[in-house]
Amino acid sequence: xxxxxxxxxxxxxxxxxxxxxxxxxxxxxxxxxxxxxxxxxxxxxxxxxxxxxxxxxxxxxxxxxxxxxxxxxxxxxxxxxxxxxxxxxxxxxxxxxxxxxxxxxxxxxxxxxxxxxxxxxxxxxxxxxxxxxxxxxxxxxxxxxxxxxxxxxxxxxxxxxxxxxxxxxxxxxxxxxxxxxxxxxxxxxxxxxxxxxxxx
Amino acid sequence: xxxxxxxxxxxxxxxxxxxxxxxxxxxxxxxxxxxxxxxxxxxxxxxxxxxxxxxxxxxxxxxxxxxxxxxxxxxxxxxxxxxxxxxxxxxxxxxxxxxxxxxxxxxxxxxxxxxxxxxxxxxxxxxxxxxxxxxxxxxxxxxxxxxxxxxxxxxxxxxxxxxxxxxxxxxxxxxxxxxxxxxxxxxxxxxxxxxxxxxxxxxxxxxxxxxxxxxxxxxxxxxxxxxxxxxxxxxxxxxxxxxxxxxxxxxxxxxxxxxxxxxxxxxxxxxxxxxxxxxxxxxxxxxxxxxxxxxxxxxxxxxxxxxxxxxxxxxxxxxxxxxxx
Numbered sequence: 001x002x003x004x005x006x007x008x009x010x011x012x013x014x015x016x017x018x019x020x021x022x023x024x025x026x027x028x029x030x031x032x033x034x035x036x037x038x039x040x041x042x043x044x045x046x047x048x049x050x051x052x053x054x055x056x057x058x059x060x061x062x063x064x065x066x067x068x069x070x071x072x073x074x075x076x077x078x079x080x081x082x083x084x085x086x087x088x089x090x091x092x093x094x095x096x097x098x099x100x101x102x103x104x105x106x107x108x109x110x111x112x113x114x115x116x117x118x119x120x121x122x123x124x125x126x127x128x129x130x131x132x133x134x135x136x137x138x139x140x141x142x143x144x145x146x147x148x149x150x151x152x153x154x155x156x157x158x159x160x161x162x163x164x165x166x167x168x169x170x171x172x173x174x175x176x177x178x179x180x181x182x183x184x185x186x187x188x189x190x191x192x193x194x195x196x197x198x199x200x
Numbered sequence: 201x202x203x204x205x206x207x208x209x210x211x212x213x214x215x216x217x218x219x220x221x222x223x224x225x226x227x228x229x230x231x232x233x234x235x236x237x238x239x240x241x242x243x244x245x246x247x248x249x250x251x252x253x254x255x256x257x258x259x260x261x262x263x264x265x266x267x268x269x270x271x272x273x274x275x276x277x278x279x280x281x282x283x284x285x286x287x288x289x290x291x292x293x294x295x296x297x298x299x300x301x302x303x304x305x306x307x308x309x310x311x312x313x314x315x316x317x318x319x320x321x322x323x324x325x326x327x328x329x330x331x332x333x334x335x336x337x338x339x340x341x342x343x344x345x346x347x348x349x350x351x352x353x354x355x356x357x358x359x360x361x362x363x364x365x366x367x368x369x370x371x372x373x374x375x376x377x378x379x380x381x382x383x384x385x386x387x388x389x390x391x392x393x394x395x396x397x398x399x400x401x402x403x404x405x406x407x408x409x410x411x412x413x414x415x416x417x418x419x420x421x422x423x424x425x426x427x428x429x430x431x432x433x434x435x436x437x438x439x440x441x442x443x444x445x446x447x448x449x450x451x452x453x454x455x456x457x458x459x460x461x462x463x464x465x466x467x468x469x470x471x472x473x474x475x476x477x478x479x480x481x482x483x484x485x486x487x488x489x490x491x492x493x494x495x496x497x498x499x500x501x502x503x504x505x506x507x508x509x510x511x512x513x514x515x516x517x518x519x520x521x522x523x524x525x
Contacts, residue, residue: 034240041246044253067382073236077243081229082415085260127265149230150263153411153418156231171227178223182262 027072028060035080042084052083134181145170146177215255221245222256226263232416316350318358326473326497328450333357336370342449344470363395363470365447368408383429386411390423393447397470399463400430406446412436452494461485461508465522468504472497479523482510 028035032053039049056079069075135143145163148154149170156174160167225242228234234242246252323329325344332338333355341347345362349355357364359380368375368387378385380394381401390408394401403410404426412419412427419436421427426445429436445455449471456464461478464487468476471493491504501520505512511525 034243038239038243038246041243042253042256044250066379071236074234074239077234077236077239078229085264088257088260089264131265153420155417156233167231167233171224171231174227174230175220175223178227178259178262179220182219182223182259 024064024069024072024075025060028057028076031073031076035076038077039080039084042081043087048087052087053080056080056083131181134183135177138177138180142173142176145173149174215251218249218252218255219259222252222259225256226259316352316356318348318350318356320346320348322346323362324473325469325475326471333376336368336372337376338367338369340365340367340447340450342470343473359394359396361396363393363397363449363467365391365393365450367391381429381431384413384415386414391446392421395467397463397466398431399460399466400428400433402429403427404441404446448490449493452492454491454493455489456491457488458486459488461487461522464491464504464508468493468501472500474498474501475517475519476501476504477515477519477521479510479513479521481524482508482522485509 035056036049036053039052040046043049043052056076060079065075135146138146141163145159148159148162149156154162156170157167160170163170225245228238229242246256321329321331321341323341323343323345327343329341330338331341331349333349333351334353337355339347339349339357342363342365345364346360347362347364348358348360350357354374355376357366357376357378359378366376366378366387368390370389373388374386375389376387378387378394380396380403383401383403385392385394385403388409388411390410391406392408392410393404393406395403403412403421405421405423407423409423410421412421419427419438421438424441425438426441427436427438439457441455441457448454449467454464454467454471461482465476465478468474468491474497485508487508489507491507493500493504495503501522502512505522505525508522509525510522513521513523515521
């Protein structure tokens with residue numbers, strides 16, 4: 001499989017045929033302000049947004065995608081979003097590690113990223129259990145769709161096909177599942193249902 | 201991570217609506233259905249109120265919690281090796297395993313490509329070679345194979361052309377990353393074989409699992425499965441293989457199901473170190489079966505010709521052509 005098309009193509013076709021990086025980079029340059037604004041809003045930190053966008057730029061130049069990109073702007077947004085998530089995730093991890101250092105002063109404990117402390121494990125196990133319990137209370141179809149999507153890695157459009165429903169219906173099920181998982185415990189057995197009843 | 205719980209414990213209608221919107225955006229992103237214009241709308245939504253980004257982060261954090269949990273669940277390497285193939289809803293006890301099997305991707309972060317140093321290694325036709333990328337990752341190159349490798353704790357291989365088998369014996373998930381054609385492969389404690397040639401990219405998994413294009417389609421290939429992405433095609437084909445079929449070249453036999461003969465010839469060339477072609481009269485045929493490749497290459501090629509329903513002829517250029525008998 002050649003990495004570059006064997007013969008040069010007119011510019012307007014380049015994006016669709018695999019020499020996507022040139023087109024992608026041009027669009028990055030053109031839409032830089034838009035992407036920067038997005039990252040600024042996403043991270044709520046203008047300086048950080050600059051750094052992240054710079055990283056994205058380097059990555060894009062170092063290792064352009066090998067497959068043709070149908071919607072370059074959407075692709076660039078997605079790359080920025082992924083970078084924002086990675087950043088948040090590593091912030092969270094650094095947090096955990098610093099905490100365990102301070103608490104245990106473990107000698108040579110710098111590998112705690114892959115070796116969580118017993119306390120962390122206990123906390124995470126508990127959190128896992130809570131998530132599991134909430135999942136179990138979901139309506140059957142919602143649960144099956146969520147599990148297939150999030151735990152078995154099935155694409156949304158495959159699930160739409162399997163269940164004979166539209167993609168947006170699949171997304172509705174997933175939204176419902178996420179909302180339920182995000183709901184704090186106390187709200188689940190809310191007593192608001194009685195509010196409309198008038199006293200005798 | 202932002203303070204997870206403060207945010208939604210207020211439960212005000214405004215927050216509720218924001219949370220709903222955040223979840224909706226999040227799910228749409230996961231579905232790969234966002235066009236450029238949708239992303240701009242998402243950006244505008246984030247800009248509407250600074251609480252939006254925080255609540256959106258909360259949704260991402262919940263989703264990530266599932267991923268972080270898995271890091272503890274996979275600690276024993278044995279647990280990781282056992283293929284978790286459950287049908288239906290798993291009981292609670294099984295969730296850890298499910299997560300382990302599916303969400304290992306978040307655990308390892310590869311160094312930035314700019315920090316990696318690649319060296320090129322190659323084999324001549326008929327030559328094989330083994331390389332250790334780190335004490336737990338062994339790579340066996342078939343003949344006529346060229347790859348770029350970056351050694352280190354999270355090795356990366358770019359298979360440029362040819363065939364290689366990968367054997368990973370590491371407790372760390374996502375230890376190795378292999379790029380071949382349009383596919384990126386991530387291991388989950390596994391052995392697998394990859395072929396990159398003019399016909400496309402072929403992947404066969406012998407044990408454990410492999411994830412294809414983890415950042416996009418995230419297709420999972422389990423032990424006993426093979427995947428073919430033909431050159432120029434956007435649709436891969438998955439099929440079952442027998443357990444010992446993977447990297448058959450190492451055991452001196454090549455196994456096929458409904459394979460075009462020119463593809464078989466390419467494999468024979470690589471493995472035997474001879475230039476093998478299929479004559480026009482046979483090139484449209486397909487083959488299912490096993491071709492032994494042991495013994496002298498010249499013998500093997502004439503035996504192969506017989507198995508393929510033809511005979512072999514030496515051309516003026518010294519190539520081997522399999523023609524109808």
